[in-house]
Amino acid sequence: MIDMAxxxxxxxQFALTALYHFLFVPLTLGLSxxxxxxxxxxxxxxxxxxxxxxxxxxKLFGIxxxxxxxxxxxxxxxxxxxxxxxxxxxxxxxxxxLAIEGLMAFFLEATFVGLMFFGWDRLSKRGHLLxxxxxxxxxxxxxxxxxxxxxxxxxxxxxxxxxxxxxxxVSNFKDVLFNPVAQAKFVHxxxxxxxxxxxxVLGVSCYYLLRxxxxxxxxxxxxxxxxxxxxxxxxxxxxxxxxxxxxxDNQQMKLAAMEGMWETEKAPAGLTLFxxxxxxxxxxxxxxKVPYVLGLIATRSLSGEVAGILPLxxxxxxxxxxxxxxxxxxxxxxxxxxxxxAREAWERHKSDLGYALLLKRFVADPRMADDATIAKAAxxxxxxxxxxxxxxxxxxxxxxxxxLFFATAFAFSVRRRFDRKWxxxxxxxxxxxxxxxxxxxxxxxELGRQPWAxxxxxxxxxxxxxxTTTQIWATIFGFTALYGVMAVIEVKLMLSTIRHGPEVxxxxxxxxxxxxxxxxxxxxxxxx
Amino acid sequence: xxxxxxxxxxxxxxxxxxxxxxxxxxLTDGFDLGxxxxxxxxxxxxAERRMVINAIGPTWEGNQVWFILGGGAIxxxxxxxxxxxFSGFYLAMFLVLSAFILRPVGFKYRSKKPxxxxxxxxxxxxxxxxFVPALVFGVAVGNVLQGVPFRLDSDMRSFYEGTLLGLFNPxxxxxxxxxVAMLVLHGAGWLTLKLEDGxxxxxxxxxxxxxxxxxxxxxxxxxxxxAMGDIGYRVIGVAEAAGPSNPxxxxxVHAAGAWLANYGAHPWMILAPxxxxxxxxxxxxxxxxxKDVLVFAGSSMANLGIIASVGLSMFPFILPSxxxxxxxxxxxxxxxxHTTLFIMLLVTVILLPIVLAYTAWAYKVxxxxxxxxxxxxxxxxx
Numbered sequence: 001m002i003d004m005a006x007x008x009x010x011x012x013q014f015a016l017t018a019l020y021h022f023l024f025v026p027l028t029l030g031l032s033x034x035x036x037x038x039x040x041x042x043x044x045x046x047x048x049x050x051x052x053x054x055x056x057x058x059k060l061f062g063i064x065x066x067x068x069x070x071x072x073x074x075x076x077x078x079x080x081x082x083x084x085x086x087x088x089x090x091x092x093x094x095x096x097x098l099a100i101e102g103l104m105a106f107f108l109e110a111t112f113v114g115l116m117f118f119g120w121d122r123l124s125k126r127g128h129l130l131x132x133x134x135x136x137x138x139x140x141x142x143x144x145x146x147x148x149x150x151x152x153x154x155x156x157x158x159x160x161x162x163x164x165x166x167x168x169x170v171s172n173f174k175d176v177l178f179n180p181v182a183q184a185k186f187v188h189x190x191x192x193x194x195x196x197x198x199x200x201v202l203g204v205s206c207y208y209l210l211r212x213x214x215x216x217x218x219x220x221x222x223x224x225x226x227x228x229x230x231x232x233x234x235x236x237x238x239x240x241x242x243x244x245x246x247x248x249d250n251q252q253m254k255l256a257a258m259e260g261m262w263e264t265e266k267a268p269a270g271l272t273l274f275x276x277x278x279x280x281x282x283x284x285x286x287x288x289k290v291p292y293v294l295g296l297i298a299t300r301s302l303s304g305e306v307a308g309i310l311p312l313x314x315x316x317x318x319x320x321x322x323x324x325x326x327x328x329x330x331x332x333x334x335x336x337x338x339x340x341x342a343r344e345a346w347e348r349h350k351s352d353l354g355y356a357l358l359l360k361r362f363v364a365d366p367r368m369a370d371d372a373t374i375a376k377a378a379x380x381x382x383x384x385x386x387x388x389x390x391x392x393x394x395x396x397x398x399x400x401x402x403x404l405f406f407a408t409a410f411a412f413s414v415r416r417r418f419d420r421k422w423x424x425x426x427x428x429x430x431x432x433x434x435x436x437x438x439x440x441x442x443x444x445x446e447l448g449r450q451p452w453a454x455x456x457x458x459x460x461x462x463x464x465x466x467x468t469t470t471q472i473w474a475t476i477f478g479f480t481a482l483y484g485v486m487a488v489i490e491v492k493l494m495l496s497t498i499r500h501g502p503e504v505x506x507x508x509x510x511x512x513x514x515x516x517x518x519x520x521x522x523x524x525x526x527x528x
Numbered sequence: 529x530x531x532x533x534x535x536x537x538x539x540x541x542x543x544x545x546x547x548x549x550x551x552x553x554x555l556t557d558g559f560d561l562g563x564x565x566x567x568x569x570x571x572x573x574x575a576e577r578r579m580v581i582n583a584i585g586p587t588w589e590g591n592q593v594w595f596i597l598g599g600g601a602i603x604x605x606x607x608x609x610x611x612x613x614f615s616g617f618y619l620a621m622f623l624v625l626s627a628f629i630l631r632p633v634g635f636k637y638r639s640k641k642p643x644x645x646x647x648x649x650x651x652x653x654x655x656x657x658x659f660v661p662a663l664v665f666g667v668a669v670g671n672v673l674q675g676v677p678f679r680l681d682s683d684m685r686s687f688y689e690g691t692l693l694g695l696f697n698p699x700x701x702x703x704x705x706x707x708v709a710m711l712v713l714h715g716a717g718w719l720t721l722k723l724e725d726g727x728x729x730x731x732x733x734x735x736x737x738x739x740x741x742x743x744x745x746x747x748x749x750x751x752x753x754x755a756m757g758d759i760g761y762r763v764i765g766v767a768e769a770a771g772p773s774n775p776x777x778x779x780x781v782h783a784a785g786a787w788l789a790n791y792g793a794h795p796w797m798i799l800a801p802x803x804x805x806x807x808x809x810x811x812x813x814x815x816x817x818x819k820d821v822l823v824f825a826g827s828s829m830a831n832l833g834i835i836a837s838v839g840l841s842m843f844p845f846i847l848p849s850x851x852x853x854x855x856x857x858x859x860x861x862x863x864x865x866h867t868t869l870f871i872m873l874l875v876t877v878i879l880l881p882i883v884l885a886y887t888a889w890a891y892k893v894x895x896x897x898x899x900x901x902x903x904x905x906x907x908x909x910x
Contacts, residue, residue, distance in 0.1 A: 482626055
């Protein structure tokens with residue numbers, strides 16, 4: 001039997017390391033493009049202030065970037081270390097985007113990031129802009145490939161189980177590549193990163209404006225961030241990835257759970273603004289609903305039905321029973337790969353094999369499961385409804401807040417009003433919010449996928465490595481300590497860099513009273 | 529889609545590509561690891577240490593991607609190897625990852641504050657970031673050669689029955705020392721090319737000479753151990769080269785001396801160990817004769833030869849099991865599907881040349897020796 005303590009600890013470690021990694025990634029995704037914008041302006045206008053702007057944000061980018069890289073290392077190997085059975089079971093499909101990510105994206109960003117920092121006096125202006133663009137393209141491509149991998153976990157297309165190798169194998173790579181869920185997720189995620197970086201740049205700029213320091217840099221950065229942020233916040237909400245949820249039973253379950261919708265409604269279903277869902281009572285109390293909206297968003301039609309949780313559980317019950325037939329066939333094929341009856345049964349029921357595996361949580365051999373156990377397994381397909389319901393509302397609420405926030409900032413920047421104290425203060429206070437929205441977004445997406453590691457194919461609890469709890473505790477403590485120290489250092493360095501402000505180089509037309517930074521041991525003379 | 533190569537050929541290609549990746553990692557990031565391991569010893573003052581750091585500063589990040597890509601490519605092409613080895617070597621992997629996490633942060637954050645205590649702490653963090661992975665990789669190879677205590681059940685779930693301390697046995701430690709010596713030599717070779725004439729470069733070369741001698745002697749000793757010791761595995765019967773990726777369909781057995789059998793069957797393979805032995809000597813001659821390029825060429829030969837010889841000795845084994853005859857991972861039973869191998873080959877054939885081209889360009893842009901003047905004046909330097 002599976003040791004559930006090992007599974008839960010492995011999940012905890014994965015969540016911790018992924019959430020931590022994703023503190024740095026969104027800022028990298030967005031800030032790299034903001035650098036491209038400011039440096040392009042520098043190359044086009046040839047005004048040195050824009051170089052100072054680029055180099056200042058570039059410095060903050062660098063501090064953040066290394067931690068994204070460092071914590072990303074853990075992620076690349078954690079599937080193998082902690083999710084060995086998962087890695088075996090779906091490596092034939094899931095490994096490919098990870099390898100391509102390395103080849104296409106990581107090399108690009110990592111090679112050019114060195115030139116971006118070291119190449120200011122070795123490259124022409126255009127040459128340097130090109131390296132900055134490559135860093136931005138590289139980091140965004142890496143998001144594309146990891147979301148193709150994640151999209152496949154949410155909506156596994158283009159693959160079949162092979163009883164001879166006991167794993168999923170690619171049947172149609174195009175389907176894996178052009179997975180609609182992956183595309184929706186990609187746009188949604190990178191847009192969220194752009195929002196994050198815009199809020200960050202805007203917040204720091206407002207801090208300078210409020211203090212009356214580095215005004216020229218702050219105004220320009222404010223303007224860039226407001227425009228980029230407005231476009232991105234619209235994109236993140238409009239292209240939110242709810243549209244992909246109608247595709248499979250389990251993604252439908254995620255959608256129903258997020259909405260706290262227990263019964264299927266007549267199409268088009270209404271959107272619940274508020275309510276108090278309960279996993280045990282199977283109902284959502286005190287609902288406030290807006291008619292039609294959910295059906296429209298989720299199915300993009302007036303007639304499409306959005307399934308409720310209870311009917312989906314019934315479907316799961318049915319699919320588990322079919323899956324047991326498939327499981328039985330696989331066991332027979334293990335003994336004799338030429339067993340024709342087993343082969344035939346397998347072909348008929350193979351799409352439900354994953355459902356039979358849900359039973360392994362309760363019985364060692366799914367074929368021994370009674371009705372009560374099957375019912376229990378069917379109910380295990382319901383994720384944590386109240387958590388999803390509330391987290392989704394916080395995330396979506398923040399999404400709408402950002403649109404409003406950037407619309408305001410944009411209006412101020414167009415009218416050149418950089419002196420509204422209340423807004424400057426609000427912008428500083430708003431700085432943690434994108435991270436909150438993004439981390440919650442990850443939780444909604446991945447908790448909503450439970451109990452599956454790969455939707456309908458492999459339950460999470462089967463994916464874990466055969467480790468001991470002591471081993472996992474050791475690494476959880478280790479990573480927490482290491483990451484904790486890193487976090488403290490990086491925040492301190494960020495703050496001191498912000499307090500220190502931009503370096504001012506000769507010929508800048510920016511500051512009226514240039515504040516020369518106190519000369520440290522290594523910034524004696526500017527290179528240019 | 530019809531695939532132009534048969535399954536056997538695809539597996540051979542991917543076995544070769546896995547070697548190319550590991551060698552690519554050793555040739556590029558290897559000198560970063562070696563330089564970092566040398567850092568506290570060849571640099572006495574802050575300025576001297578910053579010379580070492582900036583000699584690898586602009587390019588280590590790209591080099592490190594060989595390591596990440598190694599993980600990704602093994603996942604994609606050899607999922608069994610990815611799953612069994614990383615979960616089996618669980619705590620050792622944690623050590624390597626922690627060391628690798630210290631590195632980027634060390635490079636980037638060290639020179640952000642003038643405080644000597646701060647800098648000295650990061651210097652030692654960078655040392656750990658270079659030394660620990662170099663050691664653990666070698667120890668891991670030493671264990672793989674001896675066989676790893678894992679077994680697969682009929683669902684292909686892997687169970688590992690070893691301990692962290694068990695990894696550090698005498699033969700594995702020998703592997704670890706060869707790896708450290710080889711990479712330290714490579715680091716010295718890089719610093720020879722990259723630093724201006726002066727005390728730091730002199731010290732790097734002095735350590736380089738010691739490392740070359742150690743690498744030569746211990747690598748030779750490793751070869752003798754393989755011939756005389758109780759190490760080696762062979763396949764019983766015939767492993768079907770185009771069979772399904774199911775390790776339980778093949779049978780293997782422990783056989784002393786079997787790792788040298790390939791050299792009898794395919795004499796050309798002897799080139800690899802010869803290169804591994806010649807490399808350190810060439811580097812030594814380079815240092816003695818003040819031929820800078822020869823030093824780096826020699827250390828590169830050592831990396832290439834030593835890593836290739838491990839792969840060739842074990843072929844077709846990738847990860848032998850020491851406790852179960854029907855679990856060993858071979859080139860013929862542990863790969864991805866035919867389709868995935870082919871798709872990944874297409875992707876590699878298109879992308880790898882592009883990667884190599886812009887990497888070469890990046891090195892060209894940063895070409896030239898690091899001078900004391902640069903370190904004092906260039907504001908972009910770490």
